[in-house]
Amino acid sequence: MPIRRRTVLTAAAGLAIARPVWAARPEPAVLTPDVIDAAKKEGKIAWYTADDLVLATRVSKAFEAKYGMTVQLERSGAERIYQRIAQEYSSNISAVDVATTSDLGHTVSWNASGWLESFLPSEAANWTDKAIGPDGIYIVDKFTLVISGYNSRLVKAEDAPKSWHDLLDPKWKGKLAKAHPGYSGAITNETYALSHLLGWEFYENLAKQGVLQVQSATDPPMRVAQGERAVMADAAEVTVLRLIGEGAPLVPVYPTEGVPVVGVGSVLMKKSPRPNAARLFMHYLASSECQKVNMENGSRSFDTTLAEPASWTPLSSIKLLFNDPADLAREAEEIKKRYSKIFGV
Amino acid sequence: MSISESADTSLSLTETNPVRLGRFDLSLIPLGFAGLFLAFLVLLPLGWLLAFSVTDETGALSWANFAELGDPSLFLQPFITTLGIALGVATLACVVAVPLAWLVARTDVPGRRTLRGLVMISFITPPFIGAVAWVLLAAPNSGLLNQYYRWIAGAGPFDHLFNIFTAEGIIFVMGSYAFPYVFVLTANTLDRMPYDLEEASAILGGGRWHTFRRVTLPMVLPALLAGFLIAFLQAMTQFGTPAILALPAGFHVLTTKIWSLFQFPPKSHLAAACAMPLLLVTILLLRGEKFLLGRRGYTMIGGKTGAPQLTRLGLWRWPALLAALFVLFATVLLPNMVLIRASMLRTVSDPWNLSTITWSNVPLVFTLSHTVDTLRNTLITGVTSATLGAAFSVLIAYLTARRAVPGHRFLGFLATAPAAVPGIVLGVALFIAYTRPPFQLYGTLWILLLAFLTIEMPPAYQQMQAAFRGLNPELEDASRILGAGRLKSLISVVAPLLKSSVAATWCFIFIGAIRELSATILLTTSDTKLVSVLIYDLNEGGQLGGIAVLGLVLMAVTAVVVIAANRLANVGTMAPGR
Incomplete structure (x- = not known):
């Protein structure tokens, strides 16, 4: 097949x-x-x-x-x-x-x-x-963008991660929520972009952080808003912004290495x-x-x-990572397989 | 004893009476069809499953699927995890249920009826809703219990007492929803157990402990073993709870692994091979139970004995009651309370006060355009499969109990065979069988109906068979001597007598259909979605508040339907059934 x-x-x-x-x-x-x-x-x-x-x-x-x-x-x-x-x-x-x-x-x-x-x-x-x-x-x-972010009640702004690599800091062990490329298209985009940009070692090390593995890219923002975890290892920006609009204690983080565009x-x-x-x-x-x-x-x-709302981080200030749909189509299955091996589910 | 004798007599009459032999009973035709349908129901999907497991994508014979099972992350790890969890669940269920059943059935602990009623609530709670409730309660950081713990103990923001996203957490949650089965089996046995035997032991000088060990325990053992087995099988074959709790924890059980094989492109052949060991273990366990019990006589013969004398607990009544209430509070009341709480909060971990309470979850759930459709689909399939299933199990139980057709033994076997097929396996089998000609049923409610009929057939059949055993065939014989055919006497004589058993079977199938997720998840499409699958979808999107609303609605609807069914069955009955 x-x-x-x-x-x-x-x-x-x-x-x-x-x-x-x-x-x-x-x-x-x-x-x-x-x-x-x-x-x-x-x-x-x-x-x-x-x-x-x-x-x-x-x-x-x-x-x-x-x-x-x-x-x-x-x-x-x-x-x-x-x-x-x-x-x-x-x-x-x-x-x-x-x-x-x-x-x-x-x-x-x-x-x-x-x-x-x-x-x-x-x-x-x-x-x-x-x-x-x-x-x-x-x-x-x-x-939308695949971003990181945190719960402002649990993490102080100065302690918050600024980059994807910051997520590997031992202080975040057991405090991350992450979505799954086998379910979410946004996360498939992210896994493709970041595995090329940062290498698979990034995910291998991230897996050692004991992430709460959820399915949809809209789920980590909700779990972090609930306080179940402090930091989103990845999230759909659309949900983060919507929840912030509804008063959730979330702060988006646009990692410095680059942000996958979905x-x-x-x-x-x-x-x-x-x-x-x-x-x-x-x-x-x-x-x-x-x-x-x-x-x-x-x-x-x-x-x-x-015009975008003034409270949003303007796209011009973010390093954007674009994927070619043909590349995604070619590699998606291999990406999901490799991801499952690394994260165990 | 007398029952089986008279059944034999009627059989020999049929065989020796030349007039009977010459006259063909027309009602044998529909009865025969029922038998054929049953064979079709069970054999077609299982046949396809077997065929798929030993072929490759091109249809050529191949062992490659089984060779792939050698990959530990594909099969062995999830399989071992599954068995470990199932063992834990079965043990926990017995440890909780047996003392509770004894308290309720054989002691003078206060409020026994209420205690029984509370256990029944967890029957109508689908386990996947329970799993979500426990996420709300015992997720390590946002879980309410852990919040209270931090508040009371003054612990740091990430300290926690409970973590539901662990194998132990899963065992606890599954155990909470499996123990009622052990409880009901054990309590019923204890209710029916004639007190004379224990009394005899006591008169002959046996002490309390001796009597318990040599008389009571052996008599309860079959029920206990059956309960253990049911709990084990349920835990082994459940999909919803591990999908909600094990995946976030980062491990698979076998059912979630099989489910993941249906991610695109679906690997049906590999899934079929993965399902085989599950099937094998189930069959071995069922045979094992027969082997253990089959050699000794456990039937409790005897006429009517006096109501069993209750053990007087004295002052211990109150601690016993407290312990029982605590168990039921933790497994039944607490999860339902937290669902009600979450249904009214925008963010489920918020404190509950006037500023956080919202009804926004209700419109969220009901503006999903298909929520009403899924509720309707759920009711349609639930009611239809309960009705057809109850009627069907009456027929089959009748055929086998009265040995009405040749091959009745085989019918009995077929009706119990699906017990050996875990829901997810059946889902795989039905998916394979009904997505191709001649029966393209995928995408219709029919395939769900077939699934529920097949899954619920064994318990329904067993209930009806037990009911038939308690019914003297003389009444039907009288009707038939007066000229009625088999079908007519079944409808006008037997059915009314069995009304309350039929109603109980109906409810059992209905509740079973509502609780089912493992086969359902593979068989629904967007047009034929059921509430259970919608809840699963909402969970994948993290909509816990929405799940709480939908779960409560589902349970309320279930309760109303079950109560209505029982009322309906008792209309016109002078004395209500047992």
Whole structure:
């Protein structure tokens, strides 16, 4: 089985590289009243998403309120969603309309399987190249960072870690919470970026710190906010910022070596059982209205018309680490395997 | 004794009566179908499981899957951990349950009915909800108990008394939810145990200790052993508790390992091979129990004896009551209290006061658009599988108890066989069997229904069989002599007589379906999600407050359904059943 996936992906990655530079974006699709009407007739949209649960719930509610349709929200880790869609498609079940993943590597293999519809909503037409998939197979309708951070009730600012390497200090033994790449797409991004930047020794030493191993990248902020652990060995920035907005005693740390960027991409499934509703939802995801909801809940946006809250650390002051989706697709499985060996689960 | 004799008589009548032999009882057809369905239910998935374990991805015969089990981190380490935990859980469950059962059944300790009732609460608590409750209580830093400890002892911010994320923590939590099984088995046996034997021993000069050792203990031993075994098997095959507690601690048990093999790309063949040793251990244990008990007669024959004389504890009644209450407080009340507390807090470790109390968890859970759907799915599958399962186990128990069809012995075997199949293994087997033609059921509620029917068949069948044994066949014979077929006499004579047993079986299956997570987690899709899986998903995202809300709702719904079912069964009954 691994062989099958690997060969497909390698082929896909090869294609991606061979892709001529000018195979740019498709013609942007404009939202017409016809699409809205047809979507309303379909009545419902099934959205599988790796977004933070609270954020995804708020986006769904806003969409439902605007169009009077139902969103069937399936929130899980990106890797679980990837597994679920593969499992459903191999059993001839097409339930999902739009999928949102925090591991853009997934879009490479989905595209290689012919599951994706090229679709560029006009709302995203002016976004930067990083935000649009090759041939419009996905839009990065939000992005977040994998950061560290701490509970300000348990750690003084001057003692707090400043870098990834600071996490290896013996004083943090038994005080770290960490998410898992076998579950979380954000953490797959991080593990890829940091294992290349710092080497696997970093993770081997981190494993000796006795981390509280949780699954989703949204979980460490919650455990640390609860005071179960003092420091997040990794966390999705979106959840940290959202919780801070709600009054949680969290302080984000942007490690000096570099911070992995997690592009959160949404795709339109070719076999979507409600194609009009799916298109309408893609339009909505890219709309400034939805981007605002995202931002209010801690997510960063490619929509340049929106200004980030002043309290956020500006991107310009952070060293960002970008991953190529093709690299992620190629190495994800090996990364997860190696991680499991090192951390024991 | 007299029962089995008359059963034999009716059988020999059937065989010697030429008129009977010539007339074909039409109701044999549906009964025969029930038998076939049972065979299908059990044999198809197990057949696929076996086939998958010895083939590779291309379908070619291969031992490579079993060779891979040699990798210690894949199989051996989780397997040894699993066995160690199961042994700990079974021992703990017995140590807690047996003295409690004795207190409640054979002594004059005050409040015996209440004590029994409290144990029942932990029956309707799904173990994975209990595991979350214990995270709230005994996580090393945020756990409430550890917070209180630090406050009382004035200890430093990271000192702790308890750490639930350890093997010991897991044993404790699993033990809390396994001991009711041992308790019920032992208490029931002690209730029914004729007092004459103990009295006889006492009259013949046996002292209290001697009587206990030579008379009471041997009679309770089968129940104790059965209880130990159930606790062991439950701990060995459970998924939810280790998923919530072992993974954060950084180790796998076998069920979580098998689950991890279904991460994409799913390694079903390897998972099937991994499941085989679990299956083997279960079968060995069940055979072992038979071997240990099978040689001696443990049946407690005898007519009605007087109510057992209760041991007078004197002043010791009060410490005994306190001890019992403490055990039940720690295992039953405390986890439920902390769930209620957490359901009303935004951050579960916050102190509880007017400024921190919030209802925001309730809308969070119920604005998840599929929460209501999952509740409905859970109720539909629970009620349907309980109804079908109860009806089905009546049929099968009838067929075997009355030896109504050829091959009834095999039917009995098939009905008990799933007991040897751990939930996660069955999940793997059903997944393999029903994701391909001719039965593509994955993605529908049917596959969950099949799973619950299969998992709950052995206990349901055993309950109904016991009920049939207590029912004299003369009544059915009368109905049949008056011209009714087997099915008709089953429906109009037997069923009403067995009403309370049927209701008990129904509730048992229903609760079992609500508690199930290990097979369910592999078999649900987004359209067919159940509450148990939704809770598991929320746990992966760290939404402990949301879990508390959902868990309480689930338990309340379960309690209402179970009470309603019992009320319904007792309507029209003059004397309520036992």
